[in-house]
Amino acid sequence: MELLPTIWFIAIAVLWTGYLFLEGFDLGVGMLMRLFARNNTERRVLLNTIGPVWDGNEVWLLTAGGATFAAFPLWYASLFSALYLPLLVVLVALIFRAVAFEYRGKVDSDSWRARWDWAIALGSFFAAFGVGAALALTTTGLPLNANGDREGGPFAWFSWYAVLGGLAVVCFSLLHALAFLALKTDGEVRHRARSWFVRFLPVLLLPLAGWAVSIQLLAGKPWTFAAVAAAVVAAAAAWFLARLGAEGRAFAALGAFLVLGSASIFGAVFPVVLPSTLSPEFNLTISNASSSDYTLGLMSIVAAVGLPLVIAYQAWTYWVFRRRVSAAHIPEAHSFLPAIAAKAFTTKG
Amino acid sequence: MDALEIARWQFGITTVYHFMMVPLTIGLGLVVAIMQTMWHRTGKQEYLRMTKFWGKLFLINFIMGVATGIVQEFQFGMAWSEYSRFVGDVFGAPLALEALLAFFVESTFLGLWIFGWKQLKPGIHLACLWIAVVGSLFSAYFIIVANSWMQHPVGVEMIDGRPVMTDAWAVFTNNTALVAVPHTLMGALAVAGGFLLGIAWYHLWRRRRDGIDTVDADGNVVPGEADIPGRDRTDHKVWIRSLRIGAVVAMISFAGTALTGDLQGKLMFEQQPMKMAAAEAACHDGTGFSVLSVGNLGSGNCDDIVALIEVPGILSFLAKGDFTTEVKGVNSLLDQYKADYGTHLPDNPIYGDRAGQEIQYVPVMEVTYWGFRMMIGFGGLAALAALVALWVTRKGTVPESPWLMRLAVFGILAPFGANAAGWIFTEMGRQPFVVAPNPDLNGIDQVFMFTAAAVSPGVSAGELLTSLVVLTAVYALLLVVEVKLLVKYIRGGIVSAMPELAHSPVDENGDATPGGKGGPGPGKPADDVLAFAY
Numbered sequence: 041m042e043l044l045p046t047i048w049f050i051a052i053a054v055l056w057t058g059y060l061f062l063e064g065f066d067l068g069v070g071m072l073m074r075l076f077a078r079n080n081t082e083r084r085v086l087l088n089t090i091g092p093v094w095d096g097n098e099v100w101l102l103t104a105g106g107a108t109f110a111a112f113p114l115w116y117a118s119l120f121s122a123l124y125l126p127l128l129v130v131l132v133a134l135i136f137r138a139v140a141f142e143y144r145g146k147v148d149s150d151s152w153r154a155r156w157d158w159a160i161a162l163g164s165f166f167a168a169f170g171v172g173a174a175l176a177l178t179t180t181g182l183p184l185n186a187n188g189d190r191e192g193g194p195f196a197w198f199s200w201y202a203v204l205g206g207l208a209v210v211c212f213s214l215l216h217a218l219a220f221l222a223l224k225t226d227g228e229v230r231h232r233a234r235s236w237f238v239r240f241l242p243v244l245l246l247p248l249a250g251w252a253v254s255i256q257l258l259a260g261k262p263w264t265f266a267a268v269a270a271a272v273v274a275a276a277a278a279w280f281l282a283r284l285g286a287e288g289r290a291f292a293a294l295g296a297f298l299v300l301g302s303a304s305i306f307g308a309v310f311p312v313v314l315p316s317t318l319s320p321e322f323n324l325t326i327s328n329a330s331s332s333d334y335t336l337g338l339m340s341i342v343a344a345v346g347l348p349l350v351i352a353y354q355a356w357t358y359w360v361f362r363r364r365v366s367a368a369h370i371p372e373a374h375s376f377l378p379a380i381a382a383k384a385f386t387t388k389g
Numbered sequence: 390m391d392a393l394e395i396a397r398w399q400f401g402i403t404t405v406y407h408f409m410m411v412p413l414t415i416g417l418g419l420v421v422a423i424m425q426t427m428w429h430r431t432g433k434q435e436y437l438r439m440t441k442f443w444g445k446l447f448l449i450n451f452i453m454g455v456a457t458g459i460v461q462e463f464q465f466g467m468a469w470s471e472y473s474r475f476v477g478d479v480f481g482a483p484l485a486l487e488a489l490l491a492f493f494v495e496s497t498f499l500g501l502w503i504f505g506w507k508q509l510k511p512g513i514h515l516a517c518l519w520i521a522v523v524g525s526l527f528s529a530y531f532i533i534v535a536n537s538w539m540q541h542p543v544g545v546e547m548i549d550g551r552p553v554m555t556d557a558w559a560v561f562t563n564n565t566a567l568v569a570v571p572h573t574l575m576g577a578l579a580v581a582g583g584f585l586l587g588i589a590w591y592h593l594w595r596r597r598r599d600g601i602d603t604v605d606a607d608g609n610v611v612p613g614e615a616d617i618p619g620r621d622r623t624d625h626k627v628w629i630r631s632l633r634i635g636a637v638v639a640m641i642s643f644a645g646t647a648l649t650g651d652l653q654g655k656l657m658f659e660q661q662p663m664k665m666a667a668a669e670a671a672c673h674d675g676t677g678f679s680v681l682s683v684g685n686l687g688s689g690n691c692d693d694i695v696a697l698i699e700v701p702g703i704l705s706f707l708a709k710g711d712f713t714t715e716v717k718g719v720n721s722l723l724d725q726y727k728a729d730y731g732t733h734l735p736d737n738p739i740y741g742d743r744a745g746q747e748i749q750y751v752p753v754m755e756v757t758y759w760g761f762r763m764m765i766g767f768g769g770l771a772a773l774a775a776l777v778a779l780w781v782t783r784k785g786t787v788p789e790s791p792w793l794m795r796l797a798v799f800g801i802l803a804p805f806g807a808n809a810a811g812w813i814f815t816e817m818g819r820q821p822f823v824v825a826p827n828p829d830l831n832g833i834d835q836v837f838m839f840t841a842a843a844v845s846p847g848v849s850a851g852e853l854l855t856s857l858v859v860l861t862a863v864y865a866l867l868l869v870v871e872v873k874l875l876v877k878y879i880r881g882g883i884v885s886a887m888p889e890l891a892h893s894p895v896d897e898n899g900d901a902t903p904g905g906k907g908g909p910g911p912g913k914p915a916d917d918v919l920a921f922a923y
Contacts (some may be wrong), residue, residue, distance in 0.1 A: 063571035087923040092396055092504035095455060096497035099488060113477020119468025119843035120473075122851045124821050126466055132863055135456040139867060142452040147872050189470070189847030250787050305623045332476040339482060346489045360508050 044336035045326035047312065048111035053306035054173065055107055057313075059100035060209065061216075061298055062354075063143050066097055068136060068217025069163025070279045071210070073157050076218075076236070080150075082140060082229055083157060083371045087141065089224040092361045094141060097353055098134070101171070110339055114329035115178075115313045116190055122190035123174050123197055130170035137163030168213045169206035176205020179255055179305055181315035184322050189317060201254070208248035212298065215244040219282070219291040226366035237290070245275050245297070252301045259308045267304035270296050282363040391742065395657030395853040399860065401816070403460050405637065405809050406864050410454035412808050415529060416581025417447045418522045420638065421672030422515075429515050434640075435626040438619075438883045443626070444584070445530040445721045445886035448503065449874050453867060454458065455496070460860065468853060471739060472823055472843035479545050479554040480535055483561075487531035494524030502923050503795045530570050535567035540819060541660045542756035542827050542836045552836045565660060567654045578638055581805040583771050585635025586778055588879050592628040593787045598621070602786050610785030618891035619884040625885060629785055636775040639804070646807075647781070648812075650765075658708035658716065661825050663726060664818035666719045666759040669704055670694055673718040678703030683756065695752075700781075719751055727749040730826065730837070739842045750841070752818045760814030767807035774800050 048126035069090050076233070077083040085303075109116040120127060136159040146154035180201040185192045190196055218240070221233035252268050313329055316322035330336065390398075423445045424574045428436035462484060465473050473481075498521040505514050544559030545552035552558060596602040601613045602625055610623035658665045666672075670682040672694055680698035685712065702712030709716070717725075729908045733747050781788065787797075819825050826837035 065422050084923060089923045091921075092500040093497075095500055096493065098459075099493045100456075102459060102492060103485065103488040105466075106481065106488040109462075109466065109473065109477060110481030110485035113473055113481055116466045116472035116477065116481070117473040117845075120463060120472035121848050124467050124708070124848050125855065127463055128856045128859060131460050131463060132849060132859060134459055135863060135867070138452055138456040139870070141923065142448065143870065143874060146449070147877070185847075187846065188474070189845070189849070194849055194852045331481065332548075334557075335478050335482055337556045338557050339485065340552070342486060343489065346486075350489065350493045350497075350825055351515075354493075357497055357501055360505060 042330075044312070044333050044340065045330040046288045047324050047340060048107070048330065048336055049310060051340075051347075052104060052107055052111065053102060053302065055104035055275050056306075057108035057299055057302040058213070059097075059104055059171075059202050060302065061295055062097035062100055063094070063381050064168075064209075064216040064298070065220035066094040066217070067164040067209075068213035068215070069220065070160045071168070071214055072221070074161040074162075074218050075214075076221075077229075080153065081367045081370050083153075084145075085225055085229050085365050085367055086221065087160075087222060088365050088370070089142070091141070092355055095138070096357065098138070102135075107339070107343075111331055111336060111374055112253070112324075112329045113331060114315055115324050117191075118182070118184055118324060118329075119174065119178055119314055121311075122184065123177065126173055126197065128203075129166050130174075133163040133166035133170065135163075136160075137167060142342075159388055164213075165210060168210045172209025173202040173206040176201045176208070179205075179251075179309045181256070181317040183318050184296070184314070184316040184319060184324075186322055188322070188324060199239070201251070204247055204251050204254070208251045211244040212248045215241060216294060216298070219278070219287070222238055222282070222287045223291050224364055226364040227252045228367070230364070231238075234282055234285070234287065238279060241260070241275065241279050243283070248301055249275075252304050255305050255308045259312075260304075261308060264304040264307040267307065268274070268298045271300035271304065274300055390850070390854075392848065392850040392853050393741075393743070393841060395850055397840070397845045397855055399853065399857045400464065401813070402817075402857070402861055403457065403464065404866070406868075407454065408808060409451050409572065410450055410457060410578035411529075412573075412580040412805075413450050413584060414454045415525050415577035416579070416642075417443060417450070417584065418518075418525055419446050419578070420581050420585065420634065422518045422522045423634075425515050425518055428510055429511060435623050435630060438623065438627045439631055441886040442768055443631070445878055446584075447606060447768050448876060449871060449878065451499070453871050457865075459863070468845055468848060468856075469823075469843050470845035471633050471773075472838065473839055475551055475843070476824060479552055479560060480538060482554070483531045483538075484556075487528055487535075491524050491528035491531055493532055495521050496864045498524065499894045505689060507922055522758070526574065528585035528792045529573055530566075533569045533573055534561055534563065537563045537569055539824050540815070541565040542824055543838055547835050557652035564656060568649055568656060572646055572649035574614060575642045575649060576804070576808045578815075579646060579768060580808060581638030582635045582637075582642055583804045585631050586775060587801040588604075588633075588634060588638060589628045590778065591794055591879070592882060593625070593632065593782070594789070594791070596625060596628070597786060597789050599790075604784070606751075606784065608784045609830055611787075619646040619659040619882055619887070624883060625786075629782065632782060632787075633779065636779045639775035640772050640779075641769055641888070643775075645694065646768055654707050655710065660716055660828065662828075663722050663750060664752065664757065664815070664825075665708065666717065666722055667754050667757040667818055668814065669707075670696065670754055670758045671704060671716065672720055674715045674721055675701075675718060675881060676703075676705040676713060676715060677757075678702045678707065691869060693737075698737070701763075704807065717771075720766045723750055729776045734839060735764040736843060737842075739846070740839070741841075741844075743841045746841075752820045757814055758852055761808045764812035764814060764848070767803040767810065769798060771803040771807070774803070 069086050073083050073086055074183040077086050105116070108119075117300040140156040140159035140163065144153055144160070177197060179200070180199065183196050185191050215237065218233045222237060224232055225233065249268075249272070252271065256268055258267055274293050278297060281293055282290035311326045312323050313326060314324040316324075337382045399515050424436055424443065425440040427433070428440055430908055465484075498517045500522060501517040502511065502514065505517060509517065538560060541563060542552060543563050544554055544556035546555045547553070593602070594612075599615065599620075601615045601620060603611045603613065610625070610629075612622045614621045629906055644813075654665065670679050673675075677696070677699040679696040680700060682696045683692055684781075705712050705714045708714070727748075727750070731748065733745055734743055736744050738744065774797075781793075787794065821839055821841065822837055823840040823843045824836065824838040884891045
């Protein structure tokens with residue numbers, strides 16, 4: 041049993057799950073900017089629920105990527121180079137999305153806002169889809185040769201699992217965002233979010249459940265089958281709790297669904313981190329893709345201190361901004377320029 | 390262009406671009422934190438306004454650094470998979486630690502700072518900014534540790550053809566990093582200094598142009614007040630203080646870059662002698678420093694380079710600290726490199742079409758020679774301009790000349806140019822290696838990698854070209870947007886960052902404006918849900 045690579049496999053699974061949990065709702069809120077919000081005030085309500093936290097959430101992605109590089113360089117190298125074009129799409133999507141959050145309100149014009157709203161919505165969609173596709177493919181396999189390089193050209197990565205994984209993360213994010221909005225907003229948005237959550241839960245969880253089940257059929261272990269079953273129970277609980285109006289508990293239950301689903305997927309593929317569809321001999325596993333024990337040991341010590349700290353201060357951020365946001369809180373857009381651009385000045389003194 | 394060249398262009402373009410945003414983020418973050426601290430301690434309105442205004446510009450720029458930073462982390466795996474496989478055991482750790490220990494801190498606490506003006510107690514709110522700033526410094530440290538390992542690999546042993554970390558302390562206290570970190574941070578401060586100076590000059594000039602500020606017979610400023618929100622006497626204080634802070638920061642940081650740069654240069658003469666010889670276009674062994682060399686610097690050899698002006702002794706001083714030690718020139722280094730690392734790339738599939746080609750050990754000398762000089766030239770020019778600016782504004786305002794104002798505004802670009810030139814010099818000067826060999830340690834002298842071996846073998850030139858075109862186009866578009874927004878907010882002045890000044894008259898008890906006009910200090914935390922809203 042290789043202890044340190046196993047620990048780091050779990051750590052990376054935790055980082056990805058943390059990413060999907062946290063950025064899940066802000067990616068979903070991004071998509072809902074166009075799908076759900078009905079006017080500019082509602083869009084601003086949506087934006088301000090994630091305003092203080094989205095950037096911190098996104099760092100989970102960087103940390104997952106960086107930790108993969110450090111702990112399993114061969115996994116990182118093969119996965120990222122094989123998925124060159126899909127990851128390019130993710131990068132462009134994340135760039136536009138990030139810039140859009142910050143720049144959307146900086147010019148007081150409807151067309152400016154509309155353009156950035158689309159950047160947020162599409163950026164969130166493509167980021168979610170691309171990340172989902174990449175994660176699905178690392179569990180189902182890529183056409184890798186003995187050196188770990190992709191065979192078959194720029195689109196050889198394509199498989200229906202990529203589509204399933206992409207849809208899984210997009211749909212989960214949408215649902216997670218509805219749960220989050222029900223928890224974080226007040227008034228009309230809150231009630232609509234809750235009713236959408238109840239209405240769309242079954243269909244929105246289907247792709248993620250489909251991915252988890254397909255992985256079980258490919259490589260399941262008894263405990264991961266059990267995790268899938270528990271995930272279904274958590275989803276059902278989320279549905280009932282939302283109907284009862286227990287928004288916080290519904291959100292938590294959906295979180296449990298994600299954690300259990302993710303555990304069932306990562307657990308099933310373990311100890312393979314990236315299967316090769318060309319030959320099982322070329323599979324990357326925790327043993328042949330990992331860094332040395334020295335590096336993993338060092339990283340373990342740092343992560344053991346650092347990760348709980350991150351969770352603590354991020355939790356504190358959510359506590360600081362725990363108040364519900366509603367349309368009434370949204371200040372007017374400022375149009376300061378006419379005041380200052382006026383050329384005629386009267387001076388006194 | 391083949392895949393390798395496209396991948397190199399892409400890395401160069403995305404990195405230089407990213408590093409336009411990063412130094413401004415680091416430098417301005419520190420300056421804004423100091424401004425807010427001043428406000429916290431004195432309660433003076435001008436410091437609040439400075440915090441808000443420069444903080445707004447800081448955020449417009451910060452987000453671009455964030456957005457382009459993700460590309461940096463991903464492209465090692467995407468475009469440089471062989472590099473990632475080779476160095477992963479030692480190079481991945483600082484990147485992972487940067488995210489875990491630094492970037493998380495920076496992003497989370499900056500979010501708290503942006504949105505927490507009222508939710509947090511003033512002291513805690515200020516502490517959040519300081520924590521974010523310290524996070525950005527650590528971020529710089531970890532990234533430079535990673536980069537320094539490429540310049541000067543330490544702390545590893547070769548096992549099964551790959552360097553494996555055996556001494557983390559050596560990696561994280563690599564002397565290359567210990568001098569590069571302060572050099573980079575000083576370079577970042579230089580950017581912030583020039584930024585403050587240029588923009589503050591513009592506003593002081595505009596106040597004079599609009600007749601708000603006048604000068605008396607002795608040339609001393611008489612600050613005035615216009616009947617326009619934000620354009621009061623405090624506004625004058627904001628700009629003159631910003632200008633002076635900017636000028637002082639610019640001068641200190643130039644001194645800092647010169648001192649650390651000197652240390653770094655001496656180290657580089659030992660660690661990467663070819664890079665430094667190429668920086669000086671020093672072909673033959675000697676002591677002389679070339680002030681101006683002409684000839685075909687790009688020819689890859691030294692045959693037709695003529696040093697028109699050469700100062701004896703200076704090169705030795707730069708390299709060794711005395712005026713007499715002979716410094717090895719390109720020609721003798723070339724023989725040494727050929728003997729140590731071969732004349733041709735091995736016949737190994739990892740080199741693709743380049744297997745068996747002759748190795749060019751001399752970096753592109755136009756780039757190293759002029760890059761080195763542009764770095765120093767732009768940096769020195771900015772510092773000199775700052776000194777002049779301090780003198781010119783000693784009586785409290787700027788001259789009416791629109792040309793001087795334009796010069797000050799364009800001067801903002803000089804430190805950016807110095808930063809870019811420095812990085813281009815040090816990265817291109819490392820070629821043909823992506824991991825330069827470490828001449829100190831005999832035991833690990835196989836720890837090096839030619840750039841030709843680093844690119845992803847499975848990725849096609851078409852994919853790389855697609856990403857190069859897409860990323861360059863997106864970056865160009867966003868640069869236009871960022872600059873337009875910055876210009877808009879700069880022109881808007883204080884009110885653009887503090888719309889409350891325009892909408893409600895400043896309240897005596899300090900409710901409308903936190904801190905109030907000359908009030909006792911930061912306002913008490915109210916329980917507004919949104920102190921700031923997107």
